[in-house]
Amino acid sequence: MFAHARDQSSNILLEKLDMNIERAKWIADFMRQAGQKAFQQIALLRHRCLAGPLSQRLCQNAIHDEDGMRVPSLRPARHLFSSRGWGQIERMKLHPADLSALKVVASGRSLLIGHRGCARWRPENTLPSFRFALEAVADLVELDFRETKDGELVVMHDRDLDRTTDAMHLWGKKRVAVDSRTAAEIQTLDAGSWFHQRFAGTRVPLLKEALDTIYPGAIPVLEHKSGDPQTVIKLLRAKRLVSKVVLLSFNWAFLRQAHHLEPGLVLGALGPPSVLPDGRKPRKLLRLFVARWLKPMRETGAKIIVWNKRVSRHSVKVAHDHRLKVWIYTVNSTKLMKRLLATRVDGIITDDPLLMKPLVPYWGL
Numbered sequence: 001m002f003a004h005a006r007d008q009s010s011n012i013l014l015e016k017l018d019m020n021i022e023r024a025k026w027i028a029d030f031m032r033q034a035g036q037k038a039f040q041q042i043a044l045l046r047h048r049c050l051a052g053p054l055s056q057r058l059c060q061n062a063i064h065d066e067d068g069m070r071v072p073s074l075r076p077a078r079h080l081f082s083s084r085g086w087g088q089i090e091r092m093k094l095h096p097a098d099l100s101a102l103k104v105v106a107s108g109r110s111l112l113i114g115h116r117g118c119a120r121w122r123p124e125n126t127l128p129s130f131r132f133a134l135e136a137v138a139d140l141v142e143l144d145f146r147e148t149k150d151g152e153l154v155v156m157h158d159r160d161l162d163r164t165t166d167a168m169h170l171w172g173k174k175r176v177a178v179d180s181r182t183a184a185e186i187q188t189l190d191a192g193s194w195f196h197q198r199f200a201g202t203r204v205p206l207l208k209e210a211l212d213t214i215y216p217g218a219i220p221v222l223e224h225k226s227g228d229p230q231t232v233i234k235l236l237r238a239k240r241l242v243s244k245v246v247l248l249s250f251n252w253a254f255l256r257q258a259h260h261l262e263p264g265l266v267l268g269a270l271g272p273p274s275v276l277p278d279g280r281k282p283r284k285l286l287r288l289f290v291a292r293w294l295k296p297m298r299e300t301g302a303k304i305i306v307w308n309k310r311v312s313r314h315s316v317k318v319a320h321d322h323r324l325k326v327w328i329y330t331v332n333s334t335k336l337m338k339r340l341l342a343t344r345v346d347g348i349i350t351d352d353p354l355l356m357k358p359l360v361p362y363w364g365l
Helices: 002-034 035-052 053-063 083-091 101-105 127-135 167-171 209-216 231-236 252-262 291-298 313-321 333-342 351-359
Strands: 112-113 140-147 153-157 220-226 247-250 264-269 304-307 323-329 349-350
Touching: 053 101, 101 264, 112 351, 127 140, 127 209, 140 209, 153 209, 153 231, 209 220, 209 231, 220 231, 231 252, 247 252, 247 304, 252 264, 304 349, 313 323, 333 349, 333 351, 349 351
Parallel strands: 112 140, 112 349, 140 220, 220 247, 247 264, 264 304, 304 323, 323 349
Antiparallel strands: 140 153
16 A cells, blocks of 8 residues: 555656656757857756756655665756757866866866765765766766775775775774775775665775776866875876876875975865874864965965865955965755855865756856
């Protein structure tokens, strides 16, 4: 009885969604003739139809369905445009293979950065997550890396392996640190089942594997969690990607060293910092971005300020006056994103680039 009621409810929801899509198609056909400004309005309409509460509910049901129903693909969104119209939009995207990271960062438009890939729809910091971020047309794809016991770099956010792998179940220990195991040992773990059973068997990728997956589809954004700058720079030089990535860290002393070793690296100073450029820890952790942070930040060689949502239009203008770009983490609300875009920030880091993409003003380039 409950299964029948659920099916009936799902059918009603799908019918309503189909009506919204058909309505959006008709409006899109009408507005397509009005030029690029019309395309922006169509995208906002696409957002309302496909990223509203109705579709979010359908998406949530899909990923948690007992039958292993797949997360919705991007095809429904593309159907709101003619093939010619969608092609025009895709051609507006920057092509990282032809550009350096510096040119992408300085492109003059708001950039969309997929946080840990596409952490809303895939297990974070895994190859499936990075691939989905590329499908969602993210400009840049962010990940976290740590150094293992044997000096390899793996993609992992947390200091220990408990939250996003089956290390506790497999090894019978809690809080197994990443740097206490070799890369080969870590790659025996399951990094997908915690998110959903359909991702069972997903492995923790090596940093070099992640780079091969992301580039040249997008610019990789590498957030340093542990390890020395020499190790990551050696890898980037070997893969000839020094000018094709952005390197971030809360450790501003790490950034200063990296800039000294490889001045061509595009660096982003994450704030508030855990360590200042001279190696000291901040006495008072001021979470609000204010002008007083600019002096130590300039010592790192960073060209990007990567801060939390506590920024104002004035502070963003001050950063721009110092020829610095401003990115904000981690934005998963459309309301917050609209407020931040109004302050003229240069980049938005989000778990769901598929939801946020229609709001980013990337027309008229």
